Amino acid sequence: MTLQLHLMFLGCVLLATLAQNLTGFAFGLILLGMVASMNLIPLAEVAIIISLLTVGxxxxxxxxxxxxxxxxxxxxxxLSSLIGVSIGMWGLGALNESQMTWLRLLLGCVIVIGSLLLVVQSKPRERLSRQPAFWLSGGLCGLLNGLFSSGGPPLVYHLYRQPLGYEVIRNTLITVFAANSVTRLGLVIAQGQMTWHVIWLSLEAFPLVLVVTVLMRRYPPRLSLRAVRWLVFCLLLLAGGGLIRDALPGVLMASA
Known part of the structure; x- marks a missing residue:
């Protein structure tokens, strides 16, 4: 990678970290969407980088x-998300080159859905959902994390509709995403997919993630929640829309 590509990568990490600290879950979606839409790093590699940075x-x-x-x-x-991660990782390894185009299209759709969930106002439930709903949302989250380390939308939407405190929701999301990332990294290492290129890019990005996170906890920005959500919505929509635009011609040709 050239110096320009490294700077572009770090710029994506910066925007994703800002969004993560403002919204609580958008790190993987924004980083994967922006990096993939600009073709800076292969999809499989950036997913590993996201897992490493998520754990940190x-x-x-x-x-x-x-x-x-x-x-x-x-x-x-x-528990359901950890099962989903294993299934997602197996599915990712089974895809061939032509099917990767479908995966990019799916990723674009997931990112667009994630952007919409940020701005759609959903009234919280009066009572907790039944256990099967938590198993389903966790399983979908794990499946998406296994595929491309961005399983936020189904779990975030489900938890924020529950009558739970903000700290409980936030800590649950962080714990689940971290556990998914550790599991995914273990499978990646077992399959021999961890490379020095991925490790160095992660080490390059982590100090930036750490500094931005500490600064934003100490000096939170004076923005309304509505303004933050719309800002991140625009970033996600651009990233997801770019992936859909790039993948759609290939999908249409394969289907013709």
Whole structure:
């Protein structure tokens, strides 16, 4: 990679980290969408980088006092998501080159859906959903994390509709995403897919993620939640729309 490509990559990491600290979940979606739409790094490699940075970011966010969690919510989501990660990783390894075009289209659609979930106002439920709903949302989250380390939309949408406190939701998301990332990294290492290129890019990006996270916790920006959501919505929509635009011609040709 040239110096220009490294700077572009770090710029994507910066925007994704800002969004993550503002919204709580958009890191993987924005980083994967922007990097993939600009073809900076292969899709499989950037997914590994996201997993490494997610684990590091979780250690920073969950460090200190014991985080507030609800085990009745966490356990079904966590267990089902870990199963989903394994299935997603297996599916990713089984795809051939032509099917990767479909994967890019799917990723673009997931990112666009994630952007819409940020701005669609959904009234919280009066009571907790039943356990099967948590297993389903966790499983979908894990499947998407296994495919491309961006499983936020189904789980975020489900949890934010529950009558739970912000800290419980935030800590649940961070814990589940970190556990998924550790599992995914273990499978990547076992399959011999971890390369020095991926490790160096992760080491290059992590200090930026750490500094931005610490600064934003100490000096939170004076923006309304509505303004933040619309800002991130625009970034996600551009990234997801770019992926759909690039993948659609190939999908249409393959279907013809």
């Amino acid at each position: 970011n979780a250690l920073v966010n969950l460090g200190g006092p014991r985080p507030e969690l609800d085990r009745s919510v966490l356990m079904p989501v966590l």
